[in-house]
Amino acid sequence: MAVGIDPSAKFAEYAHPERLVSTQWLSDHLGDDGLAVVESDEDVLLYETGHIPTAVKIDWHTDLNDPVLRDFVSSQRFAELLGEKGIARDTTVVIYGDKNNWWAAYALWVFTLFGHEDVRLLDGGRDKWIAEGRTITTEAPRPVPAQYPVVPRDDSRIRAFKDDVLAHLGRGPLIDVRSPEEYSGERTEIPGYPTEGALRSGHIPSAASVPWARAAAPDATFRPRAELEAIYKGEAGLKDGDDVIAYCRIGERSSHTWFVLTHLLGFENVRNYDGSWTEWGSAVRVPIVTGSEPGEARAA
Amino acid sequence: MTPSALPAVLQEIKDEFLALDLPDRLQLLLEFSNELPELPERYRDHPDLLERVVECQSPVFIFAEVDENDVVHLHATAPRESPTTRGFASIVVQGLTGLTADEVLAVPDDYPQELGLAQAVSPLRVRGMTALLGRAKHQVTVKRRR
Numbered sequence: 001m002a003v004g005i006d007p008s009a010k011f012a013e014y015a016h017p018e019r020l021v022s023t024q025w026l027s028d029h030l031g032d033d034g035l036a037v038v039e040s041d042e043d044v045l046l047y048e049t050g051h052i053p054t055a056v057k058i059d060w061h062t063d064l065n066d067p068v069l070r071d072f073v074s075s076q077r078f079a080e081l082l083g084e085k086g087i088a089r090d091t092t093v094v095i096y097g098d099k100n101n102w103w104a105a106y107a108l109w110v111f112t113l114f115g116h117e118d119v120r121l122l123d124g125g126r127d128k129w130i131a132e133g134r135t136i137t138t139e140a141p142r143p144v145p146a147q148y149p150v151v152p153r154d155d156s157r158i159r160a161f162k163d164d165v166l167a168h169l170g171r172g173p174l175i176d177v178r179s180p181e182e183y184s185g186e187r188t189e190i191p192g193y194p195t196e197g198a199l200r201s202g203h204i205p206s207a208a209s210v211p212w213a214r215a216a217a218p219d220a221t222f223r224p225r226a227e228l229e230a231i232y233k234g235e236a237g238l239k240d241g242d243d244v245i246a247y248c249r250i251g252e253r254s255s256h257t258w259f260v261l262t263h264l265l266g267f268e269n270v271r272n273y274d275g276s277w278t279e280w281g282s283a284v285r286v287p288i289v290t291g292s293e294p295g296e297a298r299a300a
Numbered sequence: 301m302t303p304s305a306l307p308a309v310l311q312e313i314k315d316e317f318l319a320l321d322l323p324d325r326l327q328l329l330l331e332f333s334n335e336l337p338e339l340p341e342r343y344r345d346h347p348d349l350l351e352r353v354v355e356c357q358s359p360v361f362i363f364a365e366v367d368e369n370d371v372v373h374l375h376a377t378a379p380r381e382s383p384t385t386r387g388f389a390s391i392v393v394q395g396l397t398g399l400t401a402d403e404v405l406a407v408p409d410d411y412p413q414e415l416g417l418a419q420a421v422s423p424l425r426v427r428g429m430t431a432l433l434g435r436a437k438h439q440v441t442v443k444r445r446r
Contacts, residue, residue, distance in 0.1 A: 043381070043382050043383060043384045043385070044326070044384050044420075044421045044422070044425060045326060045329060045330050045333060045383035045384045045387065045421075046381065046382075046383055046384075048326065048327070048330050048383070049330070049380070049383050061421070061422030061424065061425065062419070062420070062421070062422055065422075067419070098381065
């Protein structure tokens with residue numbers, strides 16, 4: 001690792017403390033050799049209104065998604081993007097963003113698909129940095145371009161496709177991280193207005209409902225480990241060693257839950273189904289359940 | 301008005317965007333975002349009068365008035381932390397305010413797709429502006445009946 005880890009006591013409780021840094025740690029290390037800071041927001045213009053000094057912007061839509069195919073960018077494009085941002089394969093990358101690091105977690109998950117080893121989140125994200133009165137700037141950074149290798153994207157370990165979910169039904173737990181209204185299916189499209197919708201509403205049979213933001217405290221930091229255990233193991237019934245698939249609407253909110261389960265609670269086999277409800281809810285002949293109960297899953 | 305003719309302000313906004321390359325289109329959207337006027341005082345304490353556009357991922361509210369001359373006045377508010385949504389709202393407010401109700405209703409529903417923003421901000425996000433325009437037109441339809 002290029003830059004040391006944050007020794008905060010809070011992080012030491014988590015399964016992988018090296019995946020988080022505090023605002024104070026980042027403030028102390030800004031400008032260190034081998035450290036890159038990346039802002040990734042829901043709002044494509046928020047970075048331009050002011051960002052952490054030296055931070056570069058990576059946008060989930062325009063940078064990480066393929067413009068034509070519904071997929072993430074190719075290995076070639078990922079290498080070009082990171083090279084342009086001054087990130088090398090061994091750079092320590094700290095990602096932060098708006099809304100409890102929702103999109104930052106998505107970016108981190110995509111970095112992980114490409115096997116970037118040292119990628120971390122700023123606990124509390126953009127909101128906490130600003131709430132603490134720390135410096136932001138509109139000055140555009142000029143990173144020195146780096147050589148990032150073209151590495152294959154590994155979609156087998158942490159990403160699930162529709163067929164993987166079908167094969168998983170009745171064999172392992174699913175976590176639906178959307179709102180309760182989306183889960184039950186009562187929230188449908190409003191006639192005449194376009195939404196990011198699907199043809200059917202409801203959830204995947206047997207999925208437990210745990211809205212993603214429950215993992216975040218009011219100050220946008222992650223909740224302490226004991227509270228996370230109570231939510232995911234206590235309420236949702238996950239057990240150590242489970243193979244878990246998380247989903248939402250397009251895979252962004254569930255990236256956040258993927259981060260919590262994998263890096264904070266130490267589950268080793270968690271996959272994010274990025275096709276999520278926009279695919280499942282429109283696919284032909286896949287089973288769905290409506291209402292607030294998980295429902296039965298039959299193994300295919 | 302021929303079907304292809306846009307009201308002058310909407311046409312100007314469109315020309316302005318299309319004359320720029322992609323990064324500059326984002327900057328222009330940010331300028332629009334900064335230009336979104338504050339709500340008139342009479343609405344500031346009456347959030348109940350404003351309609352939330354639920355299709356937008358950020359909280360954005362719009363309110364249309366149609367005056368006795370059938371002229372439309374449009375107001376919108378969105379948080380500073382949502383500059384893209386603010387930018388969209390600002391374009392819709394600037395583009396529709398001062399038009400007659402008929403002119404507003406004749407604005408093509410796909411106007412937001414004509415600004416060259418799909419690549420700069422993504423097609424999904426542009427839908428937020430389509431929803432805003434749809435809501436504004438719907439309000440004008442309802443209010444002129446009164």
